[in-house]
Amino acid sequence: MSLMQHTALELGRMIRSGEIRAVSAVRAALDAVEKKDPELNSFITVDGERALSQAEQAEKKIRSGELTGPLSGVPMAVKDNLCTEGLETTCGSAMLRGYVPAYSATAVRLLMEAGAVLIGKTNMDEFGMGNTSGTSACGAVRNPRNTCHVPGGSSGGSCAAVAAGLVPYALGTDTGGSIRQPCSFCGVAGIKPTYGTVSRYGLIAYGSSLEQIGPIAGNISDCAAVLETIAAHDPLDSTSVRRRDTHFTEALFDDVRGMKIGIPKDWLGEGLDREVRAAVLDAGARLTERGAVVREFDLGLLDYAAAAYYVIACAEAGSNLSRFDGVRYGMRAKDYRGIDDMYRRSRTEGFGAEVKRRIMLGSFVLSAGYYDAYYRKAQQVRRLIKNSFDEAFARYDVILGPVAPTVAPKMTEQTDDRVQKYLGDIYTVSANLAGIPGISLPVGVHSSGPPIGVQLLGNCFEERTLIRAAYSLEQACGRRGNG
Amino acid sequence: MGDSYETVIGVEVHVELATKTKIFYGCSTAFGAAPNTNICPVCTGQPRALQVLNKKAVEYAVAVGLAVGCKINRRSAFDRKNYFYPDNPRNYQITQLYEPVCRDGALAVQTEGGKKQVRIREIHLEEDAGKLVHDDRAKLSVVDFNRSGVPLIEIVSEPDMRSAEETVAFLGLLRQTIQYLGASDCRLNEGSMRVDVNLSVRRAGADTFGTRTEMKNLNSFRAVARAVESERERQIGLLEAGKCVVQETRRGDDAGGRSFVMRAKEDAGDYRYFPEPDLVDLIISDDWIREIGKKQPEFRTERAKRLVKEYGIPEYDAEIITDSRHMADLFEAVCALGSPPKKVSNWLMGETMRLLKERGMEPEDIRFSPEHLSALIAMAERGEINGGVAKTVFAAVFDGDVDPAAYVAGKGLASVSDEDALSAVIRQVLADNPQSVKDYLGGKERALGFLVGQTMKATKGRADPALVNALLLSLMK
Incomplete structure (x- = not known):
């Protein structure tokens, strides 16, 4: 059995107790990557030499008592839209091929300071x-549970790497469900924290007002430990929040008695896969058995969420991505005549089809004469969605629901209908619009093969309640560890 | 013909704030550093960078707002203005479109036509762009990001001005106010104050505005005045010829006073403004405003009064000296070194003003140190140099901030005040000009002036003229 079958916290304990060395854990991860990743394509960059030398350093610091944290010496991976000092960071785009940041994202830096060992991107x-991890310039990722299926996205590489046992945990980012949906498709756990909890400094922006960095791991305990490490106020991010309640691992106990849970x-209506619906209701039943009060209620506005999300996300993306122009870094077209032609050719060659589509969409919804009809309207919907969550959380501690309408589709089954594709995010985007935290947790397996996950949503800054509910549900489902 | 038209003028003034660091990050704003040395991930638009607002920039904006009678918005917000240009590192500029920090102020400007209120619509905070440098020979353009992210306020007036005189008076008062606040040095030639003029003409008595044009690249108040005059004439000429004024941006040509089309309205970008998601709303509390209000400095009127009271200089002098804060600061600095205030004020109002005008400079361009003016005044007072020489030395101080004592010694300009030596020179002059001596003794007073002149010439201007006069008279008796 590979060491990578252990959870991050187990590995951390084994390393700290001297049962195994940090270097052995890293070797196990690198071996697993070498063996399995050619098929999965979950990594863009792997730097084994760097990882081994980091492991040596961590080992020394652990032995000298300088490093005592639960993640010391444990290998991990980071999504390629998070800057890593000295390690190529491409966002899965030809535009940034060869871009090596001079500093790490705050979340990555905090993990490194806690002794984490970075295997790759x-x-x-x-x-x-x-939402498939299929638009990468580095090729599509495959779902390790069944390689005919997509892993979901956009953090599909991180989720696949964890699900395949290449690393015990990884960082992902969630702009409209990009942690929660691939977690559910790959059968792993992940948290999208409250907006402002984890610094976005060093995250190459897509939808600035929507996205958060979060943990992906085999179970909720690992997720809580990682989130605890990366949640910190950062003066470099204006939207970063000062929080005192970030001792998330303290919330890891199995007690949901009296907890009010709304579905x-x-x-649960039309468009939702029958088995996924059953899994949600079953999760509700299990929580009821453990003492929670579970009720169904009307949240509303579901039909507007995806539209509002795509308008806002694309508007922000179009602007955020305008810095990729070939002037200062990244890709510059070889032949061009004049500055405008350089912009046009560099961006035409550097961006893939989906990125171009969203930039055009974003430019359109902000352009003169359309701003009110699209962008402003979307912001109004966003406000209404926030209001409806506020009302819901006045009555319920936690909302339980599906992560996606279906389980992971086959790579060959994918639709070319963009709207249909965008509607796959219908259950996840609301949390991003409202800024609330969400957890995706595997609860079962679909008759067609792929895992089924459910989503737990909480009010802003209520991650601890959410983690407690998720931990309890995880116990009820009898799961622990990877694979 | 032109008299039947009214000129309608509004201005947009960009002012670089005197913060030590940039508006959204900690790198320096110092002017004149080597290209791309005062830069950071934020102001070069690195993919990972996020912005954090500089508190001092907000304080300056609020201080200017208070000084020009604006309402301070308790909640304002930032927006992105999207456009591609290589000096714009993110290809969007962070500015305030929807909720500026200050609104609804006014300045009372004084012109020969009397006093007039010019309303200020808003003041908003934004970031400056980098600078493009074009090398035509190498067919190359390079970008210097030192200026990128320098905090700016943009002050937008209502179209309340009607003449070049009013426009320049408004701009002058605005600049004076901002300089007194220390919020900016407002140097037009270095670009720390940039003026865009919007101008339209209409038939006198009309109640709608004509089509306006915008003029940019005006790097002195004189250029502003010239641009207003020539654009007014150009627009009236068009209307008189039955043509239409086209809405466009024109670039001033400082040398010829003409202007050229920079950009027609059709080319004006769609900037796709939207709220900046990386910055939170700017909340300004009543307490903060009160605190900033308490720190407002002494403005021109109070300072002029104080100078009269404290230094005993005439009101007229005080008015002139306080017109520029820089000049007033210089005055007090020289006085503090022990120079007689009236002498200092004479030097500032006389030679300093003359040289500024001659060199086409503003008071802010003065580079000489108070110590050197003070030393010069002391040397003149002690009679070590005469008045004419003092002016020569002052010019050297003004241009190169030289040490006057060293300069006088180096150039051999010290007064000839040794009576014996001077008497010898005068005896020679008298011997060489017997006719003039005869004329003077015969009652022609003018001959004395000639003899004084000859003596000064013989001493290369270094003699004390009073002593020369006295010695001449006694030697001719």
Whole structure:
């Protein structure tokens, strides 16, 4: 059995106790990558030499007592839209091929300071734009549970790497469900924190007002430990929040007695896979058995969420991605005549189709004469969605629902209908619009093969309640560890 | 013909704030550093960078707002203005479109036509862009990002001005106010104050505005005045010829006073403004405003009064000296070194003003140190140099901030005040000009002036003229 079958916290304990060395854990991860990743394509960059030398350093610091944290010496991976000092960061785009940041993202830096060992950078939909991890310039990622299926996206590389046991945990980012949906497709756990909890400094922006960095791991305990490490106020990010309640691992106990849990009835209607619906209701039943009070209710506005999300995300993306112009870094076209032609050719060659589509969409919804009809309207919908969550959380501690309408589709089954594709995010985008935290947790397996996950949503800054509910559900489902 | 038209003028003034660091990050704003040395991930638009607002920039904006009678918005917000240009590192500029920090102020400007209120619509905070440098020979353009992210305020007036005189008076008062606040040095030639003029003409008495044009690249108040005059004439000429004024941006040609089309309205970009998601709303509390209000400095009127009271200089002098904060600061600095205030004020109002005008400079361009003016005044007072020499030395101080004592010694300009030596020179002059001596003794007063002149010439201008006069008279007796 590979050491990578252990959870991150187990590995951390084994390393700290001297049972295994940090270098052995890293070797096990590198071996697993070498063996399995040619098929999965979950990594864009792997730097074994760097990882081994980091492991040596961590080992020394652990032995000298300088490093005592639960993640010390444990290998991990980071989504390729998070800057890593000295390690190529491409966002899965030809535009950034060869881009080596001089500093690490704050979340990555905090993990490194806690003794984490970075194995490499994981594959993703280009700039986070997609829900299949198929739009990467580095090729599509395959689902390790069944390689005929997509892993979901955009953090599909991180989720596949964890699900395949290449690393015990990884960082992902969630702009419209990009942690939660691939977690559910790959059968792993992940948290999208409250907006402002984890610094976005060093995250190459897609939808600035929507996205958060979060953990992906085999179970909720690992997720809580990682989130605890990366949640910190950062003066370099204006939207970063000062929080005192970030001792998430303290919430890891199995007690949901009296917890009020609401299931949005309107999320269980037409378009939802029958077995996924059953899994949500079954999760509700298990929580009821453990003492929670579970009710169905009307959340509303589901039909507007995806539209509002795509308008806002694309508007922000179009602007955020305008810095990729070939002037200062990244790709510059070889032949051009004049500055405008250089912009046009560099961006035409550097961006993939989905990125271009969203830039055009974003430019359109902000352009003179359309701003009110699209962007402003979308912001109004966003406000209404936030209001409806506020009302819901006045009555319920946690909302339970599906992560996606279906389980992971086959790579060959994918639709060319963009709207249909975008509607795959219908249950996840609301949390991003409202800024609330969400957890995706595997609860079962679909008769067609892929895992089924459910989603737990909480009010802003209520990750601890959410983690407690998720931990309890995880116990009820009898799961622990990877694979 | 032109008299039947009214000129309608509004201005947009960009002012670089005197913060030590940039508006959204900690790198320096120092002017004149080597290209791309005052830069950071934020102001070069690196993919990972995020912005954090500089508190001092907000304080300056609020201070200017208070000084020009604006309402301070308790909640304002930033927006992105999207356009591609290589000096714009993110290809969007962070500015305030929807909720500026200050609104609804006014300045009372004084012109020969009397006092007039010019309303200020808003003041908003934004970031400056980098600078493009074009090398035509190498067919190359390079970007210097030192200026990228320098905090700016843009002050937008209502179209309340009607003449070049009013426009320049408004701009002058605005600049004076901002300089007194220390919020900016407002140097037009270095670009720390940039003026865009919007101008339209209409038939006198009309109640709608004509089509306006915008003029940019005006790097002195004189250029502003010239641009207003010539654009007014150009627009009236078009209307008189039965043509239409086209809405466009024109670029001033400082040398010829003409202007050229920079950009027609059709080319004006669609900037796709939207709220900046990386910055939170700017909340300004009543307490903060009160605190900034308490720190407002002494403005021109109070300072002029104080100078009269404290230094005993005439009101007239005080008015002139306080017109520029820089000049007033210089005055007090020289006085503090022990120079007689009236002498200092004479030097500033006389030679300093003359040289500024001659060199086409503003008071802010003065580079000489108070110590050197003070030393010069002391040397003149002690009679070590005469008045004429003092002016020569002052010019050297003004241009190169030289040490006057060293300069006088080096050039051999010290007064000849040794009576014996001077008497010898005068005896020679008298001997060489017997006719003039005869004329003077015969009652022709003018001959004395000639003899004084000859003596000064013989001493290369270094003699004390009073002593020369006295010695001449006594030697001719």
